[in-house]
Amino acid sequence: MAGGQYILWATPHSLYAGKARSYLIKKGVPYREVSAADPEFLGEVIPQVGHMVIPVVRTPAGEIVQDTTAIIDTIEACTPAPDFTPPGPVQQVVAHLLDAFGSNYLLPLAMHYRWSYRDRQELFLRTEFARAIPHMPHEQRLETAGKLMTRFAGFLPNLGVTEAVIPAMEESYAELLAVLDKHFQQHPYLLGGRPSLADFGMMAPLYAHLARDPVPGFLMKTTAPNVFRWTERMNCAEIEDADFPGYNASFPAGDALPETLEALLKVVFAQWGPGLAADAACFDRWVGSLADPAPGQLVSHNGARQVHPHVGRVSYPWRGVTMERGSQPHSLWHFGRAQAAAAALTGAEAARLADLLDRTGGAAMMAIATTRPIRRENNVLVLG
Known part of the structure; x- marks a missing residue:
């Protein structure tokens, strides 16, 4: 592996790839992202993992790591700086809690906004899914992508997404966006001046599905623009705007949490x-x-x-x-x-x-x- 890089097998539209990618960017380690259509990934890596899944990372030492939690744990253990672990013990509990909330609870909601509104974002989604389909003409890739999309859309009932609960789900999301937007008006990251597990876990649903897909992306931009800007910030190594001049790039002292x-x-x-x-x-x-x-x-x-x-x-x-x-x-x-x-x-x-x-x-x-x-x-x- 040239240059001691990490290899990230992923796709742009993958929920959990968004979490892993953001972490790698913020960590500043050398990495290369490779499509899930990669023959080496399909022929050699997936048999080691034991089932088809993305993202998967290969470390410079050749270790294959699957699951975003395991990926982050592995890299944190060998690359301590920059440090994304808050020093306060209560802060650490909150970081783990928000990581789990974003990575798990918000998955059905993200899937709802992708597939319940499929008819309004069909071409975008087909084009995105087609990127991971190799060795076909473009139109054939789009057709194959449509079949794959139908399979993913079929997961909604098992996730609890039904006509009866969709209004309540959307109300809950509006409630979440409102408190997040108020927070990001005042703070660059969830626990203060630098990202933590809380940010990476929340990035999973809030980026690829809810900020990037057209229908939920429009909703986020027009009702919670500071949340959308946070998703952009999470894909930059440094804060590149003037939203937080002079903000201390650290966690709050004394195990404190931002009031918001x-x-x-x-x-x-x-x-x-x-x-x-x-x-x-x-x-x-x-x-x-x-x-x-x-x-x-x-x-x-x-x-x-x-x-x-x-x-x-x-x-x-x-x-x-x-x-x-x-x-x-x-x-x-x-x-x-x-x-x-x-x-x-x-x-x-x-x-x-x-x-x-x-x-x-x-x-x-x-x-x-x-x-x-x-x-x-x-x-x-x-x-x-």
Whole structure:
């Protein structure tokens, strides 16, 4: 690998590629992005991963890493600067929480705005999907892309996106955009003067789908322009505008959080809490149905390796409607990182977090637990 580069296999329209790409740009490590149509990726890398998925990174040492969380953990371990880990322990809990929220909870909403409005952005989406289809004339690539798009659009019901809940989903998104826009009027990043896991996790849905696709992109630009500008900022190595002259390029001292972030946390806990509790209950039922739930058991309803498996369906009241969807064990695993960081706090640090949770309504959600831990092993979720 020339020059000790990282290789990022991705596509421009991929939700999770947007998270990994932004991290690599901000980290300042040398990398090269390669299309997912790359023959080496399809013929050599994917068999190592075990299932078709993007993004995937190859390190300069030749290690293949899949999942944006694992990619970031791997690079952070060997490249400490610039440091994206806030120094404050409560700040770290919040960074993990927002990373999990963006990377998991907002996925269905991003998919809704892409596929429910497909008829209004068809050519753009076909052209984007066609970029990852090799060795065909352009018109044939567009035709093949249309078939692939129909497959992805078919995921909506399992994600809970139905006609009955779409109005509530769109209202929840408007609420989220409003608090984010107010925050980014005053701060360049979520935790202050430099990006953290919180920004990279939120970048996943808010860039490729919600800022880049025509219909949600127009919505973001016209109702939350400061959020749109943040998505641009997240793809620049440095802040290149005059929005924040003199802003200290660091995290707040004393484990403090920007005041405007508490409004965002209230939205996170209110919107995500009911579904996360339903996911935990479904997971426990699934574990209880297993004859021998031994450590290492694949988390999957049918034994298939999947990036985002489910272990049954959930149904729960949410914003005046009934949400029905496949369960999301990956959300529980990712949220568990925030819970682990919170559980490690003691004394004054634990008290500060408890006060924050009281103010933002997050105590019940942070206390959600499952009967068995979930860990990630060999690119899939397994029982701990």
